[in-house]
Amino acid sequence: MAETLLDKIWRAHTVRTLPSGQTQLFFGLHLIHEVTSPQAFQMLREAGLRVRFPERTFATIDHIVPTASQARPFGDVLAEEMTVHLVRNCKEFGIPLFDLDSGRQGIVHVIGPELGLTQPGMTIACGDSHTSTHGALGALAFGIGTSQVRDILATQCLALDKPKLRQISIEGTLHRGVYAKDVILAIIHRLGVKGGVGYAYEYAGSAIEAMSMEERLTICNMSIEGGARVGYVNPDATTCAYLKGRSFTPQGDAFDRAVTWWMSMATDPGAAFDDVVRMDAGDIEPMVTWGINPGQSVGVGERIPDPVAAPEPDRAAWSEALTFMSLQPGRPIVGTPINVAFIGSCTNARLSDLRAAAEVARGRKVAKGIRALVVPGSQAVAGAAEAEGLHEIFQEAGFEWRKAGCSLCLGMNEDKLTGREVCASSSNRNFKGRQGSPTGRTLLMSPAMVAAAAIAGKVTDVRKLLG
């Protein structure tokens, strides 16, 4: 019988059915960082437990790390304390840590794929909702809370209900200036921020198949913004080519055997889904959010919507969002003034993202009064970008070139909005207060669109700058 990737991975990792009816599922890869792990290690100590498979957990430092300078000790004593605890916990329990001096530090969802830790057919968990990112390589990757981090440390397993599966098929070709970020924003706009609750998303169709691995990572990253805890793309030749030669990827004959197994885990032709949604890639425009959740977006050529026209259940939410954002319904989104431009985050801080933004920034200048920063997703991304001179393009244009970390996506380090600043951001959440100022405002868009906004000082259609 034809099976989906979800079916196959679930079956291969099932330890047993629990008395509760849930599945005890084995996890092949566990990633941890400094924010959601310290309490889990403490719970482990209090229960007198050890880490069951220390070689299957990997750690890095990303959320609180400063990006102006990564020199220790950090100026922020709380950030320093969290880092000290992570280093100590990893040492005590024998967990490998990609520390700041390793050359391999970065945002956990950037380094997993980059190091080849993330592989098709795996189950992956991390105490971070954007763990869905890793599904781009054909894995089932779950964002979890701290109690579940404890469960994985102690048992390498979780108690889970199997999700339903929705295939989202994107057919056709994207127009120039339309990126993976626009595709996922368009999907969330269509299905809503809670449309995916209870589902895993399988992204398929010719537009997804044509995407590079980095583009697929952007798509899967924001599955959770559509309510789906898990999102994946079936492994294919692009996946295998991406993995070849990476640090933790098997080498030689083992690689060939791995490819055979990886490809066998893909959804079989004719497999059934609980739901199927089809969209046309050619219909997608560069997207910009106008509200306070990632589903509240419009195409860059459109106008800010009027709550009067909203479906009744959404009317109050649209009004609340527009009031918070101080945006006028009926006005074009183009021309909305910004104060800050942020290129970074686990959604859009990989080399191809920086290249796309640099293509826009090259030979141009950031508008007067705009604070613009580029925060690479990892030390490796930073190194690769510098090797091809992208940092100089950004710096000449007036962007700050920073060290790797989560940074202004969630404002846990020194990078924050101030007061009611408006930020054009390549990150994933436009929630109230998300970027470190309780009244700060976020407009989500692709990295190229952020670069265009930085240069114009306002929301701009990047296609006009691409020639």
Place this chain on the structure above:
Amino acid sequence: MSQDNVRRRIVGRGIALPGNDINTDRIMPARYLKSVTFEGLEAHLFEDDRRQAADHPFNQTYYRGASILVVGQNFGSGSSREHAPEGLRRWGIRGIVGESFAEIFFGNCVAIGLPCLTLNAADGGWLMEAVARYPEQEILLDVENRLVRFVGRTFPGMIPDGARHQLLTGTWNATGVLLEAGDAIELVAKRLPYVTGY
């Protein structure tokens, strides 16, 4: 399992928090995640929302001592931070009832013994208004019988079988149950090609 961990029925006064898609950044702003413990989080619950709205439910003295939170749709969306349910629990919340919950948040609540029951939209809307009108009355969350009762009205309250079982048997801290699998865990690991080197 200790009887103290069993969550069969929760009774307490309600606190009505209207609105959909209230995410964990709003429940617990990220700056309060800069700690290696969960201690003191209750002081920062909804801090930014409360400062921007004097009429926020968590600012109202008449809701002090409430232990059952009434919410709308997709409560707890966004970040997986367990600091959000921990803040609620430490503030005194013992159960949550709403129209729907984000998945990671729901799992985090169960993992700390905080039952979440869902109602249909009509019942949820009625309960939200009724609790705001009668904050002195107690709500019953009946996990065992999947019911929610308030001022004489009773509604079906939905909860998945697995979570319900964990709450009724006091096994919501899953570590113990997962450890009971013993060597079966290693047996699964050993048949996975990526564990054995392909």
